Amino acid sequence: MSGGTFVGMPAFPKAAQEALGNAQLRHNLAHATGTIRAKRLRLIDEVNANSDWEALRLAGAGVKESALVDLATHLERLEETLTANGATVHWARDAAEANAIVASIAKGHGVDEVVKVKSMVTQEIGLNEALEAEGIAAWETDLAELIVQLGHDLPSHILVPAIHRNRSEIREIFLREMAAVGRPAPDDLTDEPAVLAAAARAHLREKFLRAKVGVSGANFAVAETGTLVVVESEGNGRMCLTLPEVLVSVVGIEKVVPTWEGLDPLLRLLPRSSTGERMNPYTSTWSGISPGDGPQEVHVVLLDNGRTNALADEVGRQALRCIRCSACLNVCPVYERTGGHAYGSVYPGPIGAILNPLLKGPGHDEQVDSLPYASSLCGACFEACPVRIDIPSVLVDLRAQVVDAHRGGVPKVEAVAFKGAAVALSDSRKLGLGERFTRVGLRVARRVGASKWTSARDLPPAPRESFRQWWKRTDGGRP
Amino acid sequence: MSARDDVLGRVRRALEGVEPGYAVPPSPRISPPADVVGLFVERVEDYRATVVRCTPADLTARVAEALPAGARAVVPDGLGVTVPGAVADTGLTAAELDAIDAVVTEARVGIAETGTIVLDHGPGQGRRAISLVPDLHVCIVRVDQVVPDVPDALPLLDPARPHTWISGPSATSDIELSRVEGVHGPRTLHVIVVD
Ligand code: SF4
Numbered sequence: 001m002s003g004g005t006f007v008g009m010p011a012f013p014k015a016a017q018e019a020l021g022n023a024q025l026r027h028n029l030a031h032a033t034g035t036i037r038a039k040r041l042r043l044i045d046e047v048n049a050n051s052d053w054e055a056l057r058l059a060g061a062g063v064k065e066s067a068l069v070d071l072a073t074h075l076e077r078l079e080e081t082l083t084a085n086g087a088t089v090h091w092a093r094d095a096a097e098a099n100a101i102v103a104s105i106a107k108g109h110g111v112d113e114v115v116k117v118k119s120m121v122t123q124e125i126g127l128n129e130a131l132e133a134e135g136i137a138a139w140e141t142d143l144a145e146l147i148v149q150l151g152h153d154l155p156s157h158i159l160v161p162a163i164h165r166n167r168s169e170i171r172e173i174f175l176r177e178m179a180a181v182g183r184p185a186p187d188d189l190t191d192e193p194a195v196l197a198a199a200a201r202a203h204l205r206e207k208f209l210r211a212k213v214g215v216s217g218a219n220f221a222v223a224e225t226g227t228l229v230v231v232e233s234e235g236n237g238r239m240c241l242t243l244p245e246v247l248v249s250v251v252g253i254e255k256v257v258p259t260w261e262g263l264d265p266l267l268r269l270l271p272r273s274s275t276g277e278r279m280n281p282y283t284s285t286w287s288g289i290s291p292g293d294g295p296q297e298v299h300v301v302l303l304d305n306g307r308t309n310a311l312a313d314e315v316g317r318q319a320l321r322c323i324r325c326s327a328c329l330n331v332c333p334v335y336e337r338t339g340g341h342a343y344g345s346v347y348p349g350p351i352g353a354i355l356n357p358l359l360k361g362p363g364h365d366e367q368v369d370s371l372p373y374a375s376s377l378c379g380a381c382f383e384a385c386p387v388r389i390d391i392p393s394v395l396v397d398l399r400a401q402v403v404d405a406h407r408g409g410v411p412k413v414e415a416v417a418f419k420g421a422a423v424a425l426s427d428s429r430k431l432g433l434g435e436r437f438t439r440v441g442l443r444v445a446r447r448v449g450a451s452k453w454t455s456a457r458d459l460p461p462a463p464r465e466s467f468r469q470w471w472k473r474t475d476g477g478r479p
Numbered sequence: 480m481s482a483r484d485d486v487l488g489r490v491r492r493a494l495e496g497v498e499p500g501y502a503v504p505p506s507p508r509i510s511p512p513a514d515v516v517g518l519f520v521e522r523v524e525d526y527r528a529t530v531v532r533c534t535p536a537d538l539t540a541r542v543a544e545a546l547p548a549g550a551r552a553v554v555p556d557g558l559g560v561t562v563p564g565a566v567a568d569t570g571l572t573a574a575e576l577d578a579i580d581a582v583v584t585e586a587r588v589g590i591a592e593t594g595t596i597v598l599d600h601g602p603g604q605g606r607r608a609i610s611l612v613p614d615l616h617v618c619i620v621r622v623d624q625v626v627p628d629v630p631d632a633l634p635l636l637d638p639a640r641p642h643t644w645i646s647g648p649s650a651t652s653d654i655e656l657s658r659v660e661g662v663h664g665p666r667t668l669h670v671i672v673v674d
Contacts, residue, residue: 032656047509055507062503070499072490079483085639091483143662144653160653167654193654197662204663209573225638235611235649235664242607243573253486260638264630265506268593275652278522279593282664283644284607290641292570293606304486312493 025164025339032163033330039276040327040384047272059265061388064321067223067256071311074223074256075302081226085288087298092250098303099130102215102248105299106136109246111212115204117230117237118142119217120324121252123155123346125305127215137181138215139207141236143200150177154341157329157348164339167191178203204236214244214295218251219323220266221300224259227287228300231270231280241284247295252303254311254320266323269386274325306359315397316358321387322351328381328391334374343371350381354394362398363405372398509628515591519625520672522594526647527660528668538619538673542583545617545669552581553613555605559585560619568609576612582665583617584610587642588632589625589672594647596620596670597632599640607641616665618645621673 047053067074079089092098106114114131116122116138128138128149140149147162148155151173155161162170174185174196183203189195216237220229228249230237241247257263271280289298310316329335329349343352344367353371360368372395381391480488512518520530533541543563546552553576554565562583571579585603586596596618598604610616626632636642649664660666 028655035656050512051509052507055504058504059506062501066501066503069494069497069501071494072487073499075487075490091481091486093482093485097482141663142653143651147653160656162653163656170654193657194659196654197651197659201662205577208663209577222638227638233649234651234662236662238607238611238643239663242611253490260636261630261633262503264633268506268629277646278525279590279595279644279646281526281646281648281650283642285638285642285644287639287641290600290606293600293641294608302486304489308486308489308493311490 024166025341026337028163028166029157029336029339032157032160033336036276036330040273040330043272043276043278046278056265056269057386057388060269060323060386061321063257063262063265064323064387065318066262067258068254068311068317068320071253071256074258075253078221078223078226078256079302081223082288082300083226085226087226087288087300090299090301092301092303092305094305095125096130098125098250098301098305099127101299101301102127102250103131103134103136105246105248106131106213107134109212111136113137113139113207113211114213114215114248115139115141115207115211115240115244116145116215117217117232117240118145118161119215119250120346121217121250121303122215125250125303127250139181139204139211141204141208141240142232143197143234143236146200146204147173150174150181155346157326157339164341167193167196170196174199174203182207204239208236208239208243211240211244213246213248214240216240216247216249218249218255219270220257220263221251221255222257222260222263225287227260227285229263230284231267232283233275233281235282238282238284241286242294244295246297246299248299248301250301250303252305253307254322270323270325273323273327273384273386306361309361310355310358313358313397316354316394318389319351319354319358319391319394321389322355323387324351325386327384327386328389331380331384332375333378333380334376338374343374345371350375350391350395351389354389354391354398357398357402358394361405362401369402369405372396372402506630508630509592511627512591515627516622516625516672518627519589519591519594519620522591523596523647523670524594526594526650526668528647528670530670530672532672532674534674538671541671542617542619545671546581546583546615550580550615552583552615552617553579553605553609554583555603555609557602558583559603568605571609573608573612576608579613581615581617582610582613584619586618586620586624588635589620590627590629590632591625592628595629595632596645597636598643598645599636600643601640607643610643611664614661614665615667615669616645616648617669617671619671619673625672 044053082089090101131138140146144162157163168191171191178185185199218228219231271277328351332350335349345352345356347355353374356368375395377392379392523530551564551566552562554562587599588597648660648668649662650660651662652658
């Protein structure tokens with residue numbers, strides 16, 4: 001999965017159908033997304049009682065946008081400040097380069113293992129597999145990632161990657177797998193979550209205490225101050241960032257935040273949008289090396305791996321604002337019913353449906369090309385997104401690109417329809433845009449004479465009640 | 480061409496014709512809470528941390544009460560309170576810290592709205608490892624350190640220093656979304672708010 005999509009995964013429709021048959025997965029996902037949705041909404045009401053959530057979203061989107069539109073300047077500044085703080089900055093064009101850099105640092109210290117804190121980007125580049133090929137074990141230390149890793153499994157949700165596993169399965173995985181890679185699970189292990197968490201604590205603690213090299217990602221990288229920020233819950237992040245002698249952080253170039261104060265809206269938006277908490281238990285910031293405190297050798301790998309493709313896409317560029325909160329997953333009717341595995345990528349859900357094709361470009365891979373269709377365009381994702389990424393518009397634009405790519409660059413009538421709809425959508429830029437799409441999109445499609453296409457694709461007449469209205473009214477069709 | 484120049488070159492090409500200046504809308508503030516310290520206490524308790532308030536004269540007694548009898552507690556340089564069973568941090572290894580029951584530190588800032596304590600690991604707080612490895616963290620926050628919200632805290636912090644923002648004890652909801660306090664960080668957070 002070195003490109004970020006799982007090799008060998010069937011394209012979305014087939015994978016989704018398989019997932020739909022898995023009752024356990026559907027039940028767990030519905031419970032998880034429903035719970036997080038409710039917590040998030042309560043907190044937004046709380047913010048609106050003494051402040052303004054929408055203004056906070058605008059500020060958060062603005063901070064990220066201001067970084068992206070002048071990204072080269074901010075990246076050069078980041079390199080300068082990190083270096084002044086004693087960190088070594090590396091650049092990687094793609095996954096292979098980034099993996100090689102991390103592997104060579106680990107080898108340079110003669111280690112055969114590293115401890116890792118959950119990071120989307122290291123999953124995207126397939127770092128664990130690359131290190132394994134070099135004889136270096138990469139221990140995932142986030143509880144869910146540990147469950148996924150020990151279960152030889154794939155993560156199914158950005159935030160709760162093991163949500164497809166229930167407690168008795170987790171108990172079995174721990175009993176079966178822990179002994180082979182370190183401290184075994186106790187014989188009297190029960191399936192109580194607290195007992196399972198305690199087993200993970202004991203299993204991982206010996207790894208933390210002896211680890212020489214830690215590997216992380218970063219949620220934010222502050223250009224002005226040379227500071228990296230990691231947001232987490234369990235404390236495994238703090239362990240990985242603090243105890244090893246050497247720390248390597250792989251950071252996508254879109255993680256840049258221009259100033260220290262720019263962290264403000266983002267640190268308020270992220271935990272509320274992701275876990276539905278006012279603040280996550282732990283946030284760590286570090287600016288290179290602190291004498292006498294933490295790793296005394298600090299590396300930062302700045303990674304492109306397709307991000308500049310996304311940056312060059314006028315409509316799609318905004319996807320790089322994403323702070324990986326997973327709010328869009330939790331409100332997505334398609335995601336709730338199919339689960340993360342159906343997307344065949346480390347980035348599932350609505351954001352995955354746009355980010356994967358943007359990173360890789362259309363027309364290369366059937367799985368990636370099918371992703372922009374993994375949506376009902378209901379607009380709930382845009383409404384939930386703390387940095388106001390207009391996912392429906394990007395999806396529509398990408399569909400046009402996919403169609404173009406398969407026509408060898410000759411626009412087809414449906415491509416024109418999608419383009420038109422994308423423009424109309426981008427212009428509307430406001431809430432309630434889901435409703436507008438169905439009618440606008442179909443109107444555009446008809447205007448350009450897509451009658452054949454619409455009948456072939458079985459497009460219904462623009463409904464009186466939009467999908468999103470229906471979704472709201474029925475709470476996603478729940479009985 | 481180096482990877483650096485290549486990536487920066489691609490970034491520049493991707494942004495050709497894009498206006499670099501972008502006016503960021505100001506981040507909204509909360510309306511000031513009537514009782515900032517009261518809100519802080521309530522919000523920290525919400526995370527299932529223990530919070531007690533006391534006068535400076537009572538601090539030593541409150542710290543002693545927070546520690547189990549016979550517990551050994553690592554203390555940083557510059558801590559302004561006497562701790563029973565204190566073990567000075569003389570550069571203890573992670574394994575040595577793992578054998579110690581507790582840690583007592585001060586803090587840099589408290590954030591009321593989010594119930595967050597920020598350590599900047601200066602005097603009285605110590606290096607990051609000591610407030611991480613022991614299972615009980617007793618943290619002393621002065622009322623004059625408590626600010627309303629995140630935007631009030633950031634300007635008080637020196638980005639050159641490492642920071643740990645703590646909002647309750649470590650927690651996970653990874654198993655069927657059921658919340659478990661305490662995975663790798665201190666499983667118990669005991670906050671003493673001093674007038
Ligand atoms: S696209 Fe928006 S809602 Fe989805 S994960 Fe990214 S920031 Fe969160």
